Amino acid sequence: MMRRNFEYSTVDLSGFGTGFRFQTVAMRSQSDTYFSLITSPFFALLYMAIMEYSGRTDLNTHAVIAPMLMTLWTAALSFSGEMISENRENGRLELLLAAPASFPMLVFGRLCACMLLSLPSFGMSYMTAGLVFDYWMPIHHPGVFVGALVLTALATAAAATALASAFVLTLGARIVQNTLSFPVYLLGGIIVPVSMFPGWLEAISRLVYLSWSADLLRASTTPEPVANAVMGFSMLSLLGLSALAFGLLSIVWFLRRAKELGTLSKE
Amino acid sequence: MLHPVQAARTVTQGVVVSVADFRSFYTWRTWSGAWLVRIVCQVAFYSLIGNMVGDSDYVIYVIIGAAMMACVAETLMTSASSTWDRTLGTLPLLVGAPVEPGFFYFGRSLMWPLSATVTTSVAILTLSLFFDLTWSPAQIALLVLLVLITSLSTYCLALVVGALAMIFPGARNVISSLVTILATCFCGAMVPVEFWPPAIQWAAQAVPVTHGLEAIRGIEGGTRAADILMSTSWTVITGALWFALSLFLFRRNFSAARKGTSLLT
Secondary structure (H helix, E strand, C coil), X not given: CHHHHHHHHHHCCHHHHHHHHHHHHHHHHCHHHHHHHCCHHHHHHHXXXXXXHCCCHHHHHHHHHHHHHHHHHHHHHXXXXXXXXXXXXXXXXXXXXXXXXXXXHHHHHHHXXXXXXXXXXXXXXXXXXXXXXXXXXXXXXXXXXXXXXXXXXXXXXXXXXXXXXXXXXXXXXXHHHXXXXXXXXXXXXXXXXXXXXXXXXXXXXXCCHHHHHHHHHHHCCCCCCCCCHHHHHHXXXXXXXXXXXXXXXXXXXXXXXXXXXXXXCCC | CCCHHHHHHHHHHHHHHHHHHHHHHCCHHHHHHHHHHHHHHHHHHHHHHHHXXXXXXXXXHHHHXXXXXXXXXXXXXXXXXXXXXXXXXXXXXXXXXXXXXXXHHHHHCCHHHXXXXXXXXXXXXXXXXXXXXXXXXXXXXXXXXXXXXXXXXXXXXXXXXXXXXXXXXXXXXXXXXXXXXXXXXXXXXXXCHHHCCHHHHHHHCCCHHHHHHHHHXXXXXXXXXXXXXXXXXXXXXXXXXXXXXXXXXXXXXXXXXXXXXXXXX
């Protein structure tokens, strides 16, 4: 029975679309949406100002791309915090589990929808750099750019799914939400490429999917052919899939434990 | 109503709540192992940017600027904690109490600027080790004192933000992160205030951290004591003005609540 339940919950994709559609509507009135987006043009302004002031306008692409990655990660932290616990507190968890759709995929679908915020974030960052500093970032390899953006969004949603399960299982969401921002921006090399880090730090950073995303996105803006594109996409996919597997399985584990203990409706 | 003894008693009552909240928010382990690490990473993040784009002087400039902005961010958690009474349902009791609300709220979130003083000082000193920035014991003492003064002055600005967040509790984090990023952009943290157009330069003078940063940079760079004292004075003066505004806004919030607005629901 347990085994059937496990397979049903993880493989069934039916919850994904429902979660995605639900979240695209729900997030319009959620403060987390605006919290994730509001800083994007200002971070672009700040980073562009740093490049301009220090005479390193050759690094402008770093300044335009970083705010979008920051929005993605902020959204992951913000939305995952109460993604499961709010259903539990409002008494919806039992109903969702009784529905003929996979709950873990519903969560993943909702978090994927949150990643749509990367588009207005990039738009604001791009426009800020263009309008204030007259820097209109070229994209010489649009295929690589779009591919890297889509995979980064999926990997972030996967990481957020893992966070959502971690929050409901053991950790205090608020502290983790407040804590995990800058350490991940740092290790993700979102503005300073991790190849510039000392060897030991680069090795750790390569385990953070954002380091591959940032490299691919930046490389897509230069006229030269994108070096190590296959490696970058492979690592991004591998790390994203690992996070997704961990997230889905730990949600299944949480649900199983909550059913056994009769604590589905308890905080 | 503004009797000093009563005001001090009101602040003290606020501090009791503040300490209790802080203890429920953090344990020693989560504060030092998670929050402090996060702040150090935040400063490291910016110092690596400084290292990528500029010389060693610019890295030092960025370390101090980034650390002070972490201080602003932590102090602005006041925006959230000023709404907690509304969320918890204890606001009606406060509204009914015969106290000056601004003084209560001055005590209510005092844990943030005090915690920020420690985290910011530790972040500056830790990153200094990695980038050959040395401080004499006297400089360290002055540094911590100036960080404290800047935190408390910024806290007065944060109380104004908190009074607004009390009216719009759903926007508490949006407002505080907006104020933080505006300060980071325009108050001389990463690029000098003079980089921006004159109107922005003037607006930045109203923000305590603009002057606090100047004073701390003066300590590091060996500026004349009179100049440091002048910047410190401006930090305190701007902080005091923001505090006066916060007293007015909290009083107005409570007055509106007593008249039966939605603040108590």
